[in-house]
Each structure stands twice: as C-alpha cells, then as structure tokens.
Amino acid sequence: MNSYRLLCVVVLAVACGMCINAVGAEKVIIAHRGASGYLPEHTLAAYAMAYAMGADYIEQDLAMTSDHVLICLHDTTLDATTNVAEVFPDRKREDGKYYPADFTLEEIRRLRTRERLPRRFPRETQLFQIPTFEEAIQLVQGLNASTGRDVGIYPELKDPSFYKEANLPFVETMLTVLAKYGYEGPEANIYIQCFSPSTLVYLREELKSTLPMIQLISDNAMLEELGFEKIAGYAQGIGPEKKCIEKDPSLVTRAHQAGLKVHPYTFRKEFVPKPYANVEEEMDAFLFKYDIDGGFADQPDKMKAVIDAHK
Numbered sequence: 001m002n003s004y005r006l007l008c009v010v011v012l013a014v015a016c017g018m019c020i021n022a023v024g025a026e027k028v029i030i031a032h033r034g035a036s037g038y039l040p041e042h043t044l045a046a047y048a049m050a051y052a053m054g055a056d057y058i059e060q061d062l063a064m065t066s067d068h069v070l071i072c073l074h075d076t077t078l079d080a081t082t083n084v085a086e087v088f089p090d091r092k093r094e095d096g097k098y099y100p101a102d103f104t105l106e107e108i109r110r111l112r113t114r115e116r117l118p119r120r121f122p123r124e125t126q127l128f129q130i131p132t133f134e135e136a137i138q139l140v141q142g143l144n145a146s147t148g149r150d151v152g153i154y155p156e157l158k159d160p161s162f163y164k165e166a167n168l169p170f171v172e173t174m175l176t177v178l179a180k181y182g183y184e185g186p187e188a189n190i191y192i193q194c195f196s197p198s199t200l201v202y203l204r205e206e207l208k209s210t211l212p213m214i215q216l217i218s219d220n221a222m223l224e225e226l227g228f229e230k231i232a233g234y235a236q237g238i239g240p241e242k243k244c245i246e247k248d249p250s251l252v253t254r255a256h257q258a259g260l261k262v263h264p265y266t267f268r269k270e271f272v273p274k275p276y277a278n279v280e281e282e283m284d285a286f287l288f289k290y291d292i293d294g295g296f297a298d299q300p301d302k303m304k305a306v307i308d309a310h311k
C-alpha cells in the first residue's frame with residue numbers, strides 16, 4: 001500500500017471514529033474544498049476530514065482533462081497546487097502555465113497535490129493526488145453508507161467558457177457523472193454552483209436538469225443586475241462573496257423573500273475582516289445576525305461549533 005492510500009485509510013478510520021451528528025438546523029456547513037484549512041484542498045483526505053468534522057456538504061471545484069475526465073481542482077491551471085512543473089517541464093503553454101485540459105488522466109495521476117497557502121499543511125509533501133470527481137463522490141457516498149449520515153456534495157463548474165472554447169464536454173459530463181451516482185431531481189442531496197448565469201440556465205433549460213442550483217455572486221452590482229426574481233427562475237439560492245452582505249445586509253431578506261437560500265463564501269480563520277476578533281465571531285454574525293442559511297468554511301469544525309452553541 002503506498003503512502004497516499006495508507007493516509008486515506010487512516011483518515012477514513014478517523015472519520016468513522018469522530019462521526020458527529022449532522023447539524024439538525026437548517027443552517028448548513030459547506031466544507032470549502034474539503035477541510036482545506038487543515039489538509040491540502042481538494043484531496044480525498046481533506047474531504048474525509050471535513051466529513052468527520054460534521055460538514056453537511058463537501059465542495060468539489062471541477063476541471064476537465066484532455067480525455068474528458070472530471071477532476072477536483074480549483075484552478076484552470078495546475079501550477080499553484082501541484083508539482084506539475086517538475087514532472088512535465090516541457091508541457092507549459094506559451095503563457096507559461098500548465099492546464100489540466102492538456103493532460104490525460106493517466107498523466108494527472110503522476111502529479112502530487114501541494115498546499116496552496118503558507119502556514120498550513122507543509123507544502124513539500126508527496127502524500128496527495130488529485131482525485132477524480134467520481135472518486136470524490138464515491139468517498140462521500142461510502143462514508144454515508146458506513147456512518148448512516150446523509151452528507152451532500154456541492155460541485156462548482158469552474159470557468160465553463162474555457163472548456164467550451166476548448167470543445168470539451170464539461171457541463172454535460174458533470175450531469176452524466178451525477179446521474180450515474182443517483183443525483184437526479186430536485187430532492188437530490190446536492191447543490192450545483194457556478195458564477196456563470198448562462199451556464200446554470202443552460203443546465204436548467206437546455207439540459208433539463210432539475211437538480212438544486214446556486215448562483216454564485218462576485219459583487220453587489222452583479223446581484224442587482226441579475227435580480228432576485230430572475231435568479232429564482234432557475235436557481236434555489238445564491239452564493240455571494242461575504243463582502244456583498246456586509247455592504248448590504250438587506251440582500252439576505254430580499255433573497256429569502258424571493259425563495260432563495262443564501263450561502264456566502266468563504267470563512268477562514270486566517271483571513272478575518274474587521275471588526276471581528278476571530279472567525280467564530282464572524283461566522284456567528286453572519287449566521288445569526290444576518291441570518292444566512294449556511295456558508296463555505298475552510299474550517300468546518302469551527303462553523304459546526306458556532307451553530308451548535310445556539311442549540
């Protein structure tokens with residue numbers, strides 16, 4: 001057994017041992033790129049740790065390989081979170097960057113995932129690989145079977161226009177994979193998220209998907225331009241940058257009036273804005289003063305503690 005697989009087994013064992021009841025309230029904890037505050041983002045280990053910490057949903061950012069396999073990766077490039085430059089020094093594009101869309105899955109398997117941020121998990125490690133989307137789903141569904149919980153998935157279609165231009169079936173393949181694992185219909189335990197309104201509308205109207213969807217929002221102007229009623233025509237909620245709510249707390253009420261959930265991003269203990277003393281204080285204000293329905297957290301255990309303190 002190689003070290004990567006051994007680590008997965010250990011983390012899974014810890015996951016089963018630590019299992020905590022899912023949060024009963026309607027406020028949901030979304031593990032941002034897994035428990036990315038503790039283990040490198042988008043690794044099976046980070047997903048298992050998030051599961052063990054009581055997350056209600058585990059996020060997967062999606063990218064696609066040249067042979068049409070969906071993998072879990074935040075960027076459209078491999079540079080920031082893998083050792084690609086060392087393994088494939090001759091495969092960068094003219095812009096100096098390495099794109100997963102230029103590599104087969106077999107080649108992606110030769111890479112090792114690295115921590116993105118300083119003062120977190122040691123960066124120079126060979127322990128982790130990039131998982132496929134199917135592997136991420138198998139992990140969550142396997143843990144659901146072994147623990148009796150029902151944790152959902154929260155995939156994000158990252159930069160769909162990039163894959164459209166590359167003639168890769170990014171959006172369609174996601175639906176095929178989801179159907180293979182039983183994610184179909186409005187009651188499925190999933191939210192599909194995307195910044196691109198036209199991609200979500202395409203999913204809803206052209207591909208006839210009835211899965212729950214979240215319109216990601218980068219700034220207040222984008223939200224006002226789109227409009228709550230229009231978003232409610234194709235999505236079940238919005239995922240605004242946290243600053244949007246600080247700037248205009250009324251947007252939570254207005255979203256609720258339109259029947260939309262509000263899941264802002266991203267709470268992380270290393271980047272806490274003023275006036276909050278720590279991320280717990282910030283989470284508490286968003287959850288119980290602004291009344292959001294859940295949020296993306298790099299430290300899902302901290303969000304669980306904040307929610308549990310109100311029970």
Ligand code: G3P
Nearest residue numbers: 061156193239265266296
């Ligand atoms: O998907 C919500 C949030 O994760 C969006 O930001 O850049 O972390 O994917 P990002």
Ligand code: CA
Nearest residue numbers: 059060061156
């Ligand atoms: Ca994301």
